[in-house]
Amino acid sequence: MGGLFGKPIVTQEEMRTRIAELGQQITHDYRQKDLVLIGILKGSFAFYADLARAITLPLCVDFLVVSRYAGKTKSKGRVKILTELTEDITGRDVLLIEDIVDSGRTLRHLREMLGKRKPQSIKVCTLLNKAKGRLVEVKVDYVGFDVPDQFVVGYGLDYRQKYRNLPYLAVLEQSDEDVPKP
Numbered sequence: 578m579g580g581l582f583g584k585p586i587v588t589q590e591e592m593r594t595r596i597a598e599l600g601q602q603i604t605h606d607y608r609q610k611d612l613v614l615i616g617i618l619k620g621s622f623a624f625y626a627d628l629a630r631a632i633t634l635p636l637c638v639d640f641l642v643v644s645r646y647a648g649k650t651k652s653k654g655r656v657k658i659l660t661e662l663t664e665d666i667t668g669r670d671v672l673l674i675e676d677i678v679d680s681g682r683t684l685r686h687l688r689e690m691l692g693k694r695k696p697q698s699i700k701v702c703t704l705l706n707k708a709k710g711r712l713v714e715v716k717v718d719y720v721g722f723d724v725p726d727q728f729v730v731g732y733g734l735d736y737r738q739k740y741r742n743l744p745y746l747a748v749l750e751q752s753d754e755d756v757p758k759p
């Protein structure tokens with residue numbers, strides 16, 4: 578498998594530095610607030626664990642497990658909630674933690690769905706932003722890195738449920754993998 582480890586585009590060191598910066602910024606912005614960090618699983622798990630520990634405030638952790646590929650193609654895939662939150666977010670300050678925003682559909686759906694529960698505020702922090710992939714408009718408040726319109730894996734992101742444990746971000750090489758567009 579020639580494409581096993583791909584071509585690194587964001588190193589472990591770069592991840593560490595940027596996530597520390599995001600943690601500081603969020604710590605500053607959420608002083609005196611009732612912060613609930615909502616991780617969108619599975620993809621956000623690595624980023625989430627690092628970011629949560631870089632925020633030096635009392636906060637509450639929660640998770641949503643979603644699946645996005647029921648329709649196979651990027652434009653038709655629908656967002657399905659596989660596991661719900663355990664927290665009541667009414668009146669609280671929600672920060673959604675994503676691995677990557679591509680078409681924007683997942684986030685748009687989640688923003689709408691969670692907005693109906695009347696949180697005090699709702700913002701989004703994504704490790705990666707693939708702006709070229711956008712099909713629907715959606716507000717993203719904090720971005721770790723902008724990435725090109727290529728399929729990336731590692732640091733939580735998968736290709737067919739593999740590669741999530743790579744400690745850096747890589748572009749999966751096409752050599753012997755049939756890499757699709759999501």
Ligand code: IMP
Pocket residue numbers: 620645651675676677678679680681682683684707727728729730734735736759
């Ligand atoms: P969106 O709804 O198109 O914005 O898709 C977001 C979801 O698609 C992410 O949470 C990822 O799970 C997945 N995704 C999009 N681009 C990539 C990629 O390059 N690598 C791995 N997963 C991706």
Ligand code: MG
Pocket residue numbers: 619620735
């Ligand atoms: Mg995913």
